[in-house]
Amino acid sequence: MTDFKALLRILSDAGVEFIVVGGVAAAVHGSARATFDLDVVYRRTPENLERLVLALIPYHPYLRGAPPGLPFRWDATTIRRGLNFTLKTDVGDLDLLGEITGGGGYEALAPSTTLIRAFDIECRLLNLDRLIEVKRAVGRPKDFEVVAELEIVREQRRQRPTQS
Amino acid sequence: MSESQRSSIDDIIDVYKRDVDVSLIVENLRRSIDERLETLMRLQAFVEELRRAGPAAEG
Numbered sequence: 474m475t476d477f478k479a480l481l482r483i484l485s486d487a488g489v490e491f492i493v494v495g496g497v498a499a500a501v502h503g504s505a506r507a508t509f510d511l512d513v514v515y516r517r518t519p520e521n522l523e524r525l526v527l528a529l530i531p532y533h534p535y536l537r538g539a540p541p542g543l544p545f546r547w548d549a550t551t552i553r554r555g556l557n558f559t560l561k562t563d564v565g566d567l568d569l570l571g572e573i574t575g576g577g578g579y580e581a582l583a584p585s586t587t588l589i590r591a592f593d594i595e596c597r598l599l600n601l602d603r604l605i606e607v608k609r610a611v612g613r614p615k616d617f618e619v620v621a622e623l624e625i626v627r628e629q630r631r632q633r634p635t636q637s
Numbered sequence: 638m639s640e641s642q643r644s645s646i647d648d649i650i651d652v653y654k655r656d657v658d659v660s661l662i663v664e665n666l667r668r669s670i671d672e673r674l675e676t677l678m679r680l681q682a683f684v685e686e687l688r689r690a691g692p693a694a695e696g
Contacts, residue, residue, distance in 0.1 A: 474682050477674050500677045501670055505661035507680045591670050609646065617646065621653035622662070629662055 475565025478592045480511045483564070485594045487528030490516040492586050492597045494573060494604065499619065501589065502601045503626040506619065510559075510566035514599075516579035517571055522549040525569070532562040575610020576603065601627055 477497055484491055493501070496508025515525055526549050534547045537559045545551070552558070556571035572578045576599075585603035588595055599607075605623045608616045665673055 474678065474685055477678060497674070497677070500665075500673050503662055503666045503673070505658065505665050507684055508677065509681055509684075589670060591674055612646075614649075617650050618653045618656075621650045622657050624650065625654060625657050625659060626662055626666075629659070629666055633663075633666060 475510055475567075477511055477565070478594075479564040480562075480567055481591060481594045481596055483528050483532065484513070484525075485596055487524050489524045489528055490518075490521050490579065490597075492579060492582050492599055494570070494576075494582075494599045494607070495568065496619075498599050498604055499623060499626075501591065501598055502604065502623065503630065504619075504622055506622060510568050512568040512570060514570045514573055514576075514579050514582055517553075519549070519553075522552045525552065529560075529562060529567075532564055534558075534560040534562045534567070537561040537566055573607055576607040601630070 481493075491513040493511070494514055495510075495512030496504070496506065497511050499506065500508065515521060526547060530547060535541075536543065536545055538561075539545070552569075558569040560567045560569060573582075576582050582599060582603065583597070585600050586597040587600055589598045601623065605620055605627070608620045608623065665676070668676065
């Protein structure tokens with residue numbers, strides 16, 4: 474099971490700059506769909522890569538679904554030479570995304586985020602309109618299902634402006 | 638969105654909307670952010686329990 478609270482706390486305490494996207498962002502906005510991993514877009518500055526590496530080392534990140542024993546090294550060089558990583562950690566599944574389809578990287582997405590407090594942790598969340606746009610851009614049938622639900626979330630929130 | 642701006646993707650999304658349980662969304666919107674995430678983790682645990690139980694039941 475993925476402990477979303479623990480993962481958010483680990484990243485936040487280490488000062489990692491990241492934006493929550495994907496299913497967890499959808500859930501925070503009001504979606505009722507299940508999701509099993511935390512997707513975040515991380516800032517690809519050298520300093521942030523170092524913070525990310527140090528934050529996750531104690532939780533033994535490894536490539537999710539890969540056979541055990543591969544020579545995977547969790548370090549800044551690995552992140553710098555890659556972009557998106559689907560990881561398994563001791564506290565659950567974490568997708569670290571340098572960029573997302575239809576949205577780009579951290580700097581491109583940052584203006585479309587809001588700061589939220591979840592479990593007393595302050596973090597950046599991709600706003601609902603942008604989340605719908607990027608899900609549309611991905612273009613898989615399962616993403617259209619998500620878009621359908623998120624558009625209804627948006628309609629419901631407009632009808633109930635006191636509930637965010 | 639006007640009719641001329643709509644694409645077939647919008648029509649597909651409208652088809653999917655018929656299957657969305659709006660009552661679950663309304664219930665979720667009444668919750669705080671922490672409660673929404675806790676609900677999500679409980680749902681995750683439940684699904685994982687079902688996944689474990691399936692093969693066990695088949696023997």
